[in-house]
Amino acid sequence: MPFEVPEGWVWTTVSDISKSILYGVSESAKSEGKYKLLRITDIQDNKVDWETVPFTDFDDNKVSSYILHNGDIVFARTGATVGKSYLIQGLSQKAIYASYLIRIQTFDLILPEYVKLFFESGYYWEQIELSSVGIGQPNVNGTILGYLNIPLPPFAEQKRIVIEIEQWLSLIDQIEQGKDDLHSVIKQTKSKILDLAIHGKLVPQDPNDEPAIELLKRINPGFTPCDNGHSRKFSQSWCSVTVNDVCSIIGGVSYNKADIQDTGIRVLRGGNIQNGKVIDCFDDVFIPLSYQNNDNQVQHGDIIVVASTGSQTLIGKTGFADRDIPKTQIGAFLRIVRPKQKALSPYIRLIFQTDDYKGYIRNVAKGSNINNVKNAHLQNYQIYLPPLEEQQRIVQKIEELFSVLDNIQKALEV
Incomplete structure (x- = not known):
């Protein structure tokens, strides 16, 4: 037996x-x-x-x-x-x-x-x-x-076993459905928190904060804010800008397939952008050091954008570089959004996670087979920038709230 x-x-x-x-x-x-x-x-x-x-x-x-x-x-x-x-x-x-x-x-x-x-x-x-x-x-x-x-x-016990297990499986299915529903609620909650943040409703404003326009004038002395009427919905200390006003858009490296090798410069592709992070992959491509380009080497604070893909879901996906990554450059199907002042990076990173950004990108990048985000699409995206001190309060608050939600999500996966 x-x-x-x-x-x-x-x-x-x-x-x-x-x-x-x-x-x-x-x-x-x-x-x-x-x-x-x-x-x-x-x-x-x-x-x-x-x-x-x-x-x-x-x-x-x-x-x-x-x-x-x-x-x-x-x-x-x-x-x-x-x-x-x-x-x-x-x-x-x-x-x-x-x-x-x-x-x-x-x-x-x-x-x-x-x-x-x-x-x-x-x-x-x-x-x-x-x-x-x-x-x-x-x-x-x-x-x-x-x-x-x-x-x-025995036959009668077979029946009892089936009835008992079906009851347990039904309960497990309900629990699993509840988990799925809670995962969905967590995702929606994060989106709502980000939406409140970029509309100035997540943390209180402080009249002592230096207005955002003063920071922008230091970045670009010739800066002139554009007002299309929407900015009247925000605090006067906020400023309407385009991504081009506060960030540089940097293209990726093109290389010959014959130059691919086992070591050298790592080339990031779409698969390296996962869950808002930049990761290594088992099938990463390496090219000779002769391709070295300091502009598109990944630096701390860079926002990496998937700029060309056949998927409407993946187009515009972003990953945040939380450190300098030596000997690592982006490939031709990616873009770097690099804030002109590093202090802006944490807040701008949040903007690139919002539903507003995702909807904008999917609308402008539509193609018959391949979806493409052009540099101009990123440059012309309009955002509303709060004072730097408020940006920092927003980022801190979101980190606190997301930490709680992430802990709940981890508990569901145990």
């Missing part, structure tokens, strides 16, 4: 509890036909969307052997999902199953719901791992499946 079972239980095999273990049909999927054709790929997260399952035709004289019934269990016998199973339920039309699936039909006093639960157990998966054969493409045939050991309780 693999392990002890309660009195009244027996150790048996899948073959001994099954009246049929049968491979599926080798038929092509069609948009129309007499029968639905269930395939491995139609089974996702223990569910089947029968509306999307294709059709097929089959010999009417032979089809009865392959017709699926409620209570049948189908089993993936090959590929990356070998061992995955699905309990047929809620059939509303005739369906058969494809050749990479094996169907199990249990005897009447064997509850298929109990067998399906066994097919989810750790002990079942241990047997599948030990029994799988093949190099690169693991598979389990019908004979091996039939040999698998299964602990079997």
